[in-house]
Amino acid sequence: MYRLLFILSFLYLPTQAFSQETSVMIRAKAKDAKFIGSSIGGAKVLVKETLTGKILAEGITTGSTGNTEKIMKLDHKRGVDLSDNETAGFLAKLEIDEPKFVTVEVFGPVNKKQAVVLSSTQLWVIPGKNITGDGIVLEIPGFIVDILSPQTHERIDASAKIKLAANVVMMCGCPVTEDGIWDAHQYEVKAVITGQNDSKKEIELEQKEKASTFTAEVNLEKGLYELLIYAYDPLTGNTGVDKTNIIIN
Structure with a gap:
């Protein structure tokens, strides 16, 4: 009897007990140029649960605009990151207990109101499966x-x-x-x-x-x-x- 109660109590534990922190790197890159970072005030990032609109993470991209030689002059090869450890981005840390279909919105450059542009995308985020390196790169034209x-x-x-x-x-x-x-x-x-x-x-x-x-x-x-x-x-x-x-x- 006690064993059965123990099993039932385990099955009905809140799902939050199984949530995992999942990291998603998000970057904003100017069209025909470099990354939007601290020197221009950064880009505002919102990560939302698509169906409900609930904000799961938000922040500002910080860091450098990136390596000019690598971004603007060299040929880009598949599987080779454009960014490095100093390149601007926002690392979203999501506490999720099941795969989530999310919308990522980037407003940049956030401090220049007459120029700010919204760029967005959607993707599945899976618990414990981090998205790092270049991560999610959204292009900002203009x-x-x-x-x-x-x-x-x-x-x-x-x-x-x-x-x-x-x-x-x-x-x-x-x-x-x-x-x-x-x-x-x-x-x-x-x-x-x-x-x-x-x-x-x-x-x-x-x-x-x-x-x-x-x-x-x-x-x-x-x-x-x-x-x-x-x-x-x-x-x-x-x-x-x-x-x-x-x-x-």
Whole structure:
């Protein structure tokens, strides 16, 4: 009798008693560039149970952008990791007692609100079966574009030359330079200036002196204007945009 009770009590133990910590490495990689890590503020990671939406793990990718030579210059071979121990990622530690079908969402780069992109995937995670090395790598397309000049809501005299300036970098923060790995000549960077009467003027910006900084000059008549600056790579399809408003007196 006692033996039977012992067996029954074992069978009805809470399933949590059999849960196992399972590690899943998650990384965010900028399209045509490197990994999104600490230098740009990282990418926000959410691991959710797909059917219920319950968050199983969340965090920020931290670490370096990775080895430039390995990522951008060498041929990639099957079974060889692009990452190393210093490369940015988030190690999700899941307490699960049965295989879980999960959704992984990555928002990056999380600190650049006008540029942040959501990339997601789904997979089965099995208790005790860790996913390490490169792990789950989610691609983040685009450019980060920050308008540097003119400033938001700046009042400018109509007789003055208006300097247009924007900082353009890859989603990992990697610099855009003339004839560099990320070649400024490859990208189209333009300002679209819209007036109150919906008149539009397009001006091409160029990177000349400071890395990642594209500039041009323009004259505008009195009025209120919206300024949009975009970057576009015709080879990869990467795009990025920033907007502001100015007043010409």
